[in-house]
Amino acid sequence: MNRANKNALHEANKQLLRLSDGLFGEASELDSVEAEGLLRKTGIEPDVLTDALYRRFELQAKTYWRKGKPLPSLLKKALEDLRPPTAPPRNERELAREARMVVRRLIERLTRLPDLLLTKPTPPITVAYRNKKEISDRDKTLLDRVSDDLRRRIEDRDKRT
Secondary structure: OOHHHHHHHHHHHHHHHHHHHHHHOOHHHOOHHHHHHHHHHOOOOHHHHHHHHHHHHHHHHHHHHHHOOOOOHHHHHHHHHHOOOOOOOOOHHHHHHHHHHHHHHHHHHHHHHHHHHHOOOOOOOOOHHHHOOOOOHHHHHHHHHHHHHHHHHHHHHHHHO
């Protein structure tokens, strides 16, 4: 690729980044939930992307490890951030960190448990028969009465609790 083509490509990339920032905001403003949603909308599964990036960075890191050289700080940070939770801990400090995270998640779930047990979700009532052509008008009227009665019973039950 000659110099003119490289410059044109570089300018096109810069313009694309400006347009992207204008549409979605800067990357630093994007939280992880929103980023995962955007990836899924484009057909990219976030877990698959994370695994692929981790494997790619791990291959780069192996060249440093083989030569006995320290990893560049950004590569080291990327490996730490993208490391799959199923990977075994590499040292005692990592084992302790993972144990703290597991305990923290467990405590968070346990603190939400009473709220989950106290709230009784109302089951949704769907009237799928409404668009069926084989059902007579009389049958539809009877089914409507049954579904209305069921809704009232559920509402009464919820008011009592």
